[in-house]
Amino acid sequence: MGRDVKKIIKFLIFLKYFAPFMAFIYLCAWTIGVFSESFYIFSRKLIGLFPLIIEKIIYVEADLAGKDISMSYIHCACILMIVMFVCSKSIERLEKVQKLYENKELERRVAAQKELKKLKEKQKKDVICKRNVFFGLFEFRLDYFNYYGKFKSDVQELRKLKIEYCKMIVGKLKEKYPKIKFISAEKLFFMCDDFSVFSSVTKDIVKLFKGFLNIGNKKGIKTEMLLSYWAGDKNTNAKGTYKILEKINELNHINKVIVASGIYFRYMEEHEKDAFEFAPMGASKLINIDSSGGDLDLNLYVIKSSN
Secondary structure, three states: OHHHHHHHHHHHHHHHHHHHHHHHHHHHHHHHHHHOHHHHHHHHHHHOHHHHHHHHHOOOEEEEOOEEEEOHHHHHHHHHHHHHHHHHHHHHHHHHHHHHHHHHHHHHHHHHHHHHHHHHHHHHHHOOOOOOEEEEEEEEEEEEOOOOOOOHHHHHHHHHHHHHHHHHHHHHHHHHOOOOEEEEOOEEEEEEOOHHHHHHHHHHHHHHHHHHHHHHHHOOEEEEEEEEEEEEOOOOOHHHHHHHHHHHHOOOOOOOEEEEHHHHHHHHHHOOOOOEEEEEEEEEEEOOOOOOOOOEEEEEEEEEEEO
């Protein structure tokens, strides 16, 4: 509604100034036409359509200087001045309507922000139950910078390289974090029931990825990652969590660490000295998240940096 009213107001403002301009043109044309019949005939060709319509509705002539002069130009000028007056009044009323609409829209936004704040508080309370289990899904994206001269076997080599990279990550992390459970293939799904190691695990994964990135650059391989996290407890269904994280990765936030709100609020409880800096990404919808075809609305955050 607001945009439509603005368009109407803009049109009326144009008409408000165009109408008196045309009224002045008609008055000048009529005045000159009184003394010059040739100019009157010429003006009829340029601006005579509106006067012609008026003449069909009401035809009035005036005897001036021994000539019968049509008053249609004067009628047109009068009508246009009335149009200007109507436009002015209409603009005033519509601007009041527009102001009222904007005030209501502002009230609606403020109310929506309050509801969002309440929702965030509720989400925060929901995770105060100490969800110590965190789930992660890490994926490599490998492509050649230059595909010229590549074969199907080269694409298969990239797949093998992904699996090899994941095995290396599993090997490195298992040495340092024996509590982490891994499922390793082309996608690396893992879980840990000790939330205190979340930040160090994430930093180590990113550090390992950067190492593979440098190796890939030297070999002409474009190396990218997808990494997302979900918080839960010992009763959280791993299979369902994997599908959620898979859907989050499908949002394609390349080379970023994405966490669901559960991770964010749980992490804030730790008050770690080396706390990550988070940035809200707003609400996201995960399509067809379960067997019944249902969707899932959730708030996501991206880890920007760490101290």
